[in-house]
Amino acid sequence: MSLTIGALSRQAQVKVPTIRYYEQIGLLAEPSRTEGQQRRYGQDDVRRLNFIRHARELGFEVEAIRQLLDLTGTPDRSCGEVHDITKAHLAEVKDKIARLTALRDELEAMVTCDHRRISECRIIEVLADHGQCQHAEH
Amino acid sequence: MSLTIGALSRQAQVKVPTIRYYEQIGLLAEPSRTEGQQRRYGQDDVRRLNFIRHARELGFEVEAIRQLLDLTGTPDRSCGEVHDITKAHLAEVKDKIARLTALRDELEAMVTCDHRRISECRIIEVLADHGQCQHAEH
DNA sequence: CTTGAACCTCTAGTCACTAGAGGATGTAGG
DNA sequence: CCTACATCCTCTAGTGACTAGAGGTTCAAG
Structure with missing residues (x-):
């Protein structure tokens, strides 16, 4: 019933070197080994790795995931900290979205230049002179 | 009329180590030096560094900036390539915004959990089980 | 001539992996 | 039992765009 690292990789959709990396930084416990030192995993590892993968997909940093995983170890406590992290x-x-949106608007305004020579290109002009930006605050 | 690296740093709002880094990767030319090997810059460097800083603020990668700077060297050519890069x-x-927006919605849905015990927390549940997501495609 | 801010080079660290070298193990088929 | 060979192992180094720090030198003002 034990899984090789490759089988775990397929089940959790996480690449093999990434699994080893997670073990190295302590997100995954060191698994049992065969006599030949190959790793063997159980269903707990599958669940834990799925949790990690999903949190990464949702953009949580490794440190945050480490804290979330620690918190799952104390199921009776209030989930206030979990909320704080989230x-x-x-x-x-939201902050990233706001900054990227401002950026997008700036770029949209720039590409309105119709194709001419580089010496007259609006994109180059704006890049060379911050004052030509719509919003001054970046 | 020549500037020290510190003066250039203040004029262009780019940190000193970053200026040296840009020189190292070839975005800025090697400047002239004093007898004691200290760098001295001119107004061309200020303009070029301002261009770089502004492009970085707008999220262009260094490689793209390198291409844009090369293109400014051929002012008579069409600015088609400049448009392509931009x-x-x-x-x-736009792609990043779309992904972050989906992510934001997912997180918003998760934090609707009212504070209970960790063992019943909706955030933990969703993280542990991808199937509970609103959108399945991440 | 002295002080001290600013400069110099070089190495290593950040984050979350990814790639590759060079070699060992495990398992399926014959 | 043996042979392929896919998969596994460890270790080091690379990614992007800087940032930090050590240990030493130069420049300009007083």
């Missing part, structure tokens, strides 16, 4: 992450995501 | 970057920005 809300902090959500705030970062 | 449009490609804009597309990436």
Whole structure:
């Protein structure tokens, strides 16, 4: 019933070197080994790795995931800390969206230049002179 | 009329180690030196570094900036390539916004959990089970 | 001539992996 | 039992765009 690292990789959709990396940084426990030193995993590892992968997909940093995993070890405590971590992450995501949106608008305004010579290109002009930006605050 | 690296740093709003880094990777030319090997810059360097800083603020990668700077060296050519680079970057920005927005919605749905015990927390549940996501495609 | 801020080079660290070298193990088929 | 060979092992180095720090030198003001 034990899984090789390759089988775990397929089940959790996480690449083999990434699994070893997660073990190295302590996100995954060191698994049991065969006599020939090959890793063997169980269903707990599959669940834990799925949790990690999903959190990464949702953009959580490894440190945040480490904390979330630690918290799952104390199921009776209030989930206030879990919320704090998630809300902090959500705030970062919103902040990134805001900055990227401003950036997008700036770029949209720039590409309105019709194709001419580089010496007259609006894109180059804006890049060379910050004052030509719509919003000054970046 | 020549500037020290510190003066250039203040004028272009780029940190000193970053200027040296740009020189190392070839974005800035090697400047002249004093007898004691200290760098001295001119107004051309200020303009070039301002261009670089502004492009970085707009999220262009160093490789793209390198190409844009090369293109400014051929002012009579059509600015088609400049547009191509900018449009490609804009597309990436839009793509990032789309992914972050999906992510934000997912996180918003998760934090609707009212504070309970970790063993019943909706955030932990969703993280542990991808199937509970609103959108399956991440 | 002295002080001390600013400069110099070089190495290593950041984050979350990814790639590759060079070799060992495990398992399926014959 | 033996042979392929896919998969596994460890280790080092690379990615992007810087940032930090050590240990030493230069420049300009007073």
